[in-house]
Amino acid sequence: MARLLFADDRGVVYDHPSLLAAVRSGDALLRAPERPVPLPEGAALAALPGRLPVGVDPASGALTVLAEARVGRRRFVPLAVAATLPPGFTRTYLPAVAPAPPGGAPAPVLPQWAYTAAALGPRGPAVFALRTDRRRHWSPAAHSGPDLEGLVAERLGDGGGAVLRQLARCALEWRCFTAQNVFYRRDEGALPSSAACNAACLGCLSSQPAGGPPASHERLRRPPSAAELAEVAIEHLTRARGRVMVSFGQGCEGEPLLRAAEIADAIGRIRARTRRGSIHLNTNGSDPAALDALCRAGLDSVRISLNSAAPDLYAAYYRPRGYGLPEVVRSLGVARRRGAYVALNLLTFPGVTDRAGEVAALVGLVARAGVDQVQTRPLAIDPESYLRVARGRGAGGAPVGIRRLVAELRGARPGLVVGNFSRARGERARRRS
Ligand code: SF4
Numbered sequence: 001m002a003r004l005l006f007a008d009d010r011g012v013v014y015d016h017p018s019l020l021a022a023v024r025s026g027d028a029l030l031r032a033p034e035r036p037v038p039l040p041e042g043a044a045l046a047a048l049p050g051r052l053p054v055g056v057d058p059a060s061g062a063l064t065v066l067a068e069a070r071v072g073r074r075r076f077v078p079l080a081v082a083a084t085l086p087p088g089f090t091r092t093y094l095p096a097v098a099p100a101p102p103g104g105a106p107a108p109v110l111p112q113w114a115y116t117a118a119a120l121g122p123r124g125p126a127v128f129a130l131r132t133d134r135r136r137h138w139s140p141a142a143h144s145g146p147d148l149e150g151l152v153a154e155r156l157g158d159g160g161g162a163v164l165r166q167l168a169r170c171a172l173e174w175r176c177f178t179a180q181n182v183f184y185r186r187d188e189g190a191l192p193s194s195a196a197c198n199a200a201c202l203g204c205l206s207s208q209p210a211g212g213p214p215a216s217h218e219r220l221r222r223p224p225s226a227a228e229l230a231e232v233a234i235e236h237l238t239r240a241r242g243r244v245m246v247s248f249g250q251g252c253e254g255e256p257l258l259r260a261a262e263i264a265d266a267i268g269r270i271r272a273r274t275r276r277g278s279i280h281l282n283t284n285g286s287d288p289a290a291l292d293a294l295c296r297a298g299l300d301s302v303r304i305s306l307n308s309a310a311p312d313l314y315a316a317y318y319r320p321r322g323y324g325l326p327e328v329v330r331s332l333g334v335a336r337r338r339g340a341y342v343a344l345n346l347l348t349f350p351g352v353t354d355r356a357g358e359v360a361a362l363v364g365l366v367a368r369a370g371v372d373q374v375q376t377r378p379l380a381i382d383p384e385s386y387l388r389v390a391r392g393r394g395a396g397g398a399p400v401g402i403r404r405l406v407a408e409l410r411g412a413r414p415g416l417v418v419g420n421f422s423r424a425r426g427e428r429a430r431r432r433s
Contacts, residue, residue, distance in 0.1 A: 002036050002119035002126060004055035006069055006078035007047035013081055013125075014071055019055030021119030022063055023093035023128055025399050026351020027387060029063050031056050034092065034403070036119050036126035042086030042140030045118060045125060050107025051080040051097035065098040077101075082115040083127045087138045087177075088420050091378040092402040093117040093128040093350050109213045109385060112203050114378030130403055132376050133420035137187050137242060143177045151183040162224045163232045166192055170252050174217050178250060182236055188245040188280070188422060189236040193263055195223045197254030199284050200319040202389065203347075203381035205251040213382060217252040226265035233270045237277040243424035245301070246270075249282030257283050260290035264297040271298045278425045282345065285331035286323040295338035302335040303422060304328060305345035307379065308353070309361035313394030317347075317386070332369035341428050343373040346409075349386055354405040357395025362405075366412040372428065373417040374409050376402075 004016040023032050039045075053066045069078035082095040095117045100107060117128040136142065152168045160168065167190060170179035178190035197207065206219040233246045248256040248263055256263060267279055278301050281294060285304035295302075307317045311325040335342045344366065352358065366374060379386060400408075410418050415429045 001058065002032060002121050004053055004066070005045070005081040005118055005120055005125070006053040006066055007081050008069070008071070008076055009079065011047045013045050013047070014069070015120035016055060016066065018058060019064055019066065020058050021117070022054045022056050022096035023117040024096045024351070024383070025093060027391070028351060029054055029096045031061065031063070032093075032119070032128065033401070034128065036117070036121050036128050037131070038121060038123050039083065039118070039125040039127055040086055040089055043127060044084050046082050046084060046113070046115070047079040048082055048095065048097060048110065048115070049079060050100045052100055053078055053080040054096040054098050067101065081118055083118040084113045085116055085127065085129055085378065086140050088131060088133040088135065089129045090132045090348060090376040090402060090406065090420070091116040091129050091350065094383050110382035111213045112205060112216050112380040114380045115383060116378065130406060132406065132418060135421050138177060138421055143180050144175050148172070148180060148183060155183055161228050161231060162222060163191065163228050166220055166252070170217070170250070174252070176251060178247065182232065185236070185240045187240065187242040188247055189240065190250045191229055191233055191246050191248050192220050192250045192253040193223060193229060193248050194254040194256045194259045195220050196258050198258060198286050198321045198323065199255065200321070202317050202319070202385055203379060205380070206253060220253045223259060223262070226262045226269060229263070229266040230269035233266065233279070234273045237270065238274050240277070243427065244277035245280050245422065245424050246277065247280040247282060247422065255284055255286060256281060257287045257290045260287070260293055264293050267294065267297040267299060280422055283331070284318065285328040286320065288327055288330040288334045291331050292334045292338065295335060295340050299340060300425070301341040301343070301422065303343040303345050303375065304331055305347065307347040307349070308358060308394050309365040310358065310394040313390060316389040316393050329365065329369065332371065336370045341373070341423065342369070342371050343375055343422065344371050345375050345377055347379040348376050348402060348405070349379045349390070350402055351399050352386070352390045352394065354399045354402050355395060356397025356400055358397070359400060359405050359408050361395050363408050363412045366409060366416065370413070371416065373419060373423060375420050376406060376418060377420065
């Protein structure tokens, strides 16, 4: 049986001599209903400040808050432990935590990571997660190598253009793999294009209000021109190896559809020079007409992000300005009709996304819209922040588990792919219906 992990205020992690691991689904604390998997390469353990660990008493089966820990002669107030996962995995449960006793410092809002339940398994640290994509080209071991800085310096040689300078920061400071790929000249290369957004996602990676958690990326300041975007894209599409693709809509930017005219211009310039590789867009899907223009210009792949197929829960998370879920659904249809490869970036959260009603609504949407792929991405946010808006919103029903959500999505329509990474041209299944 997997045992409880806890940490001290220096971040040193211990396993409890007797308590077993508990997990969380929404507001429910549970005995672990599944076995954890060994901690994957590239995962990390994190101590959660202001949160007590919750375990299970093996004798009574009772959920137990660990308010005090003893290690050797030391006694201290322990911290709960969570894991953060590498790409390719989908979290199945949240860490089980209890608020620290009153009188201590209030629990700080946690930065944007997808906190995952962790435990001590038979072979060491373990996590409650599912491997949902086995492609290795996104593995952490293939990125942030000792050669990266030299490759960046070489490309920037005479200073490089605005796009390359932004990508250099993304590659070296925020360790963005898609930005690094531009310097490694392989696979999917990033093309950040927009400084503004028409949404205010609670978990936005590049823009957070004062008093909110620190944004994990700095938002792009000056949006590049069509010529600047095309120059970097042509270089990548003509010279890169592997799963060759360029993608607009990165973590360091706002919403690319707000710059549809410039992006359409860039795509035209790119396709005038090369037919090689794929041109992809990550978007919130807010403007179907703008997306239609990009598809007509030559965009061949689109990924639209979504946390729920319920309008109220969608709006509570995205806080959209001037659009809503109907426009997003229309954008799925536009991309499909234009023949683009259509992926859904499903932001998953145990206890909310896997509610029976949410699952039914998502499966229905995927089938109706003819989506080709669902990327199940654990939502990177302080669980309390998301639950605060998700309680009482969205489709109801008891949670069925993230594993069941994935299985139901896989059955939503023939040939649907559930995986975490965008598919290059050669990897896309021929459409059957
Ligand atoms: S749509 Fe993207 S850029 Fe806009 S607020 Fe949401 S996460 Fe941030």
